[in-house]
Amino acid sequence: MSMLQEDRQLTDISVAKLMIPSEKVAHVQMNNPLEHALLVLVKSGYAAVPVLDSTYKLAGVIGKTVILNQILGMERFETEKLSEIRVKDVMNQDIPTLSKDDNLLDGLNSMIDHAFVCVVDKHNYFDGILTRRAILKELKKEIYTSKLFNK
Numbered sequence: 023m024s025m026l027q028e029d030r031q032l033t034d035i036s037v038a039k040l041m042i043p044s045e046k047v048a049h050v051q052m053n054n055p056l057e058h059a060l061l062v063l064v065k066s067g068y069a070a071v072p073v074l075d076s077t078y079k080l081a082g083v084i085g086k087t088v089i090l091n092q093i094l095g096m097e098r099f100e101t102e103k104l105s106e107i108r109v110k111d112v113m114n115q116d117i118p119t120l121s122k123d124d125n126l127l128d129g130l131n132s133m134i135d136h137a138f139v140c141v142v143d144k145h146n147y148f149d150g151i152l153t154r155r156a157i158l159k160e161l162k163k164e165i166y167t168s169k170l171f172n173k
């Protein structure tokens with residue numbers, strides 16, 4: 023099987039099929055204080071989660087490291103800041119996105135630099151996330167069932 027044919031198969035698998043749908047994704051709201059975001063992150067065990075606005079449009083991503091950096095003082099963690107600073111003030115807005123119609127290869131490209139990428143519709147409403155785990159699981163399946171591997 024030629025490499026081109028292999029590539030075509032990978033482009034046949036849609037992001038919609040691989041993504042975690044929005045209702046199963048932990049998220050925070052732009053106006054939440056950092057305290058709430060840190061609680062969600064620690065309780066869920068995730069390093070970062072999506073940030074949504076009040077209409078469920080994607081606004082950014084927030085992670086534990088950014089929060090801890092914000093409250094890191096000269097001598098101690100200034101935990102009182104957790105209730106003063108809002109998620110929208112420190113979230114990362116410079117993030118890639120995918121759409122449900124994109125395919126596995128598009129997802130793979132984004133996954134090189136990001137543990138997960140948010141999936142949005144054309145109006146920026148949040149549809150879910152594509153994770154490295156989902157991509158790796160699918161690639162493993164493809165490799166094990168490919169003729170190249172079974173030769």
Ligand code: AMP
Pocket residue numbers: 042046047048049068069070071072137138151153154155156
């Ligand atoms: P994984 O590839 O499963 O390790 O996931 C990569 C990253 O995606 C995690 O570290 C989280 O930041 C994010 N993530 C995975 N699953 C969820 C979820 N259900 N809700 C929110 N974020 C998630």
